[in-house]
Amino acid sequence: SQQGEEDPQALSIQEGENATMNCSYKTSINNLQWYRQNSGRGLVHLILIRSNEREKHSGRLRVTLDTSKKSSSLLITASRAADTASYFCATEPRPYSGAGSYQLTFGKGTKLSVIP
Amino acid sequence: EAQVTQNPRYLITVTGKKLTVTCSQNMNHEYMSWYRQDPGLGLRQIYYSMNVEVTDKGDVPEGYKVSRKEKRNFPLILESPSPNQTSLYFCASSFYGTSGLNEQFFGPGTRLTVL
Numbered sequence: 001s002q003q004g005e006e007d008p009q010a011l012s013i014q015e016g017e018n019a020t021m022n023c024s025y026k027t028s029i030n031n032l033q034w035y036r037q038n039s040g041r042g043l044v045h046l047i048l049i050r051s052n053e054r055e056k057h058s059g060r061l062r063v064t065l066d067t068s069k070k071s072s073s074l075l076i077t078a079s080r081a082a083d084t085a086s087y088f089c090a091t092e093p094r095p096y097s098g099a100g101s102y103q104l105t106f107g108k109g110t111k112l113s114v115i116p
Numbered sequence: 117e118a119q120v121t122q123n124p125r126y127l128i129t130v131t132g133k134k135l136t137v138t139c140s141q142n143m144n145h146e147y148m149s150w151y152r153q154d155p156g157l158g159l160r161q162i163y164y165s166m167n168v169e170v171t172d173k174g175d176v177p178e179g180y181k182v183s184r185k186e187k188r189n190f191p192l193i194l195e196s197p198s199p200n201q202t203s204l205y206f207c208a209s210s211f212y213g214t215s216g217l218n219e220q221f222f223g224p225g226t227r228l229t230v231l
Contacts (some may be wrong), residue, residue, distance in 0.1 A: 031216050042206060042223055043222040102164065102212060104161065108161040113154065
C-alpha cells in the first residue's frame with residue numbers, strides 16, 4: 001500500500017533554530033496527520049490536516065499541505081531540546097468511493113536532534 | 117484520564133507458544149487498530165476494527181488474529197509466534213466520521229521478543 005515518506009531521515013539543529021520536515025505521498029488522501037515519538041514510547045498526535053485545508057497551526061507547529069504536489073511539511077519554530085524525537089507523517093488514502101479508507105499508513109520518520 | 121492501555125509491556129517468549137496482548141481504551145472510540153514498529157520500516161498496520169464485531173486486515177496481518185467483542189477491548193493474538201514477529205507493538209484508538217479518521221490515541225507499546 002502507498003506510504004508517506006519523510007525527508008530528511010535525520011536532522012540535527014541548535015536550540016532556538018527552526019526545524020522543517022517534509023512528507024511526500026503517492027495517492028489522493030482524506031487527511032494527513034503528524035505524530036511525535038520519543039525513543040521507544042507511544043506516538044503522540046500533533047496535528048491533523050484534511051485534504052481541503054492548506055495550512056494549520058498549533059503553538060510552535062505549522063503544517064502545510066499541497067495536494068497538487070502530494071506533499072506536506074511540518075515546521076517547528078524556536079526548537080527546544082525537549083523537541084528531540086522522531087516525527088512521523090501518516091496518511092489516510094481516499095478510495096474512489098470518496099469515503100474514508102479508515103487505514104493510516106505511516107512513513108519511516110524523521111529523527112530530530114535539538115542540541116542545547 | 118483518557119488513555120489506551122496495553123499489557124504486557126514487555127514479553128519474552130518462545131516459538132510456537134500462543135500469546136495474547138491486550139489493549140483497552142476508555143474513550144468510547146469506535147475505531148481501534150494494531151501496529152508493529154520495526155527499525156527502518158516505520159509503523160505498519162496489522163489489523164483494525166471499525167466497531168464491535170467488525171475487523172479487517174491491515175498491511176501485515178499474517179500470523180496474527182484479533183477480536184472485538186467489546187467496544188473498549190481489542191486483543192492481539194499470536195497463535196504460534198515466530199522470531200520474525202519480534203517487534204514493538206502499538207495499539208491505537210480514535211473516533212471516525214464521513215471525512216475519515218480522527219487523531220489516533222496510542223498505547224505505550226508492547227515489546228515482544230520471540231526466541
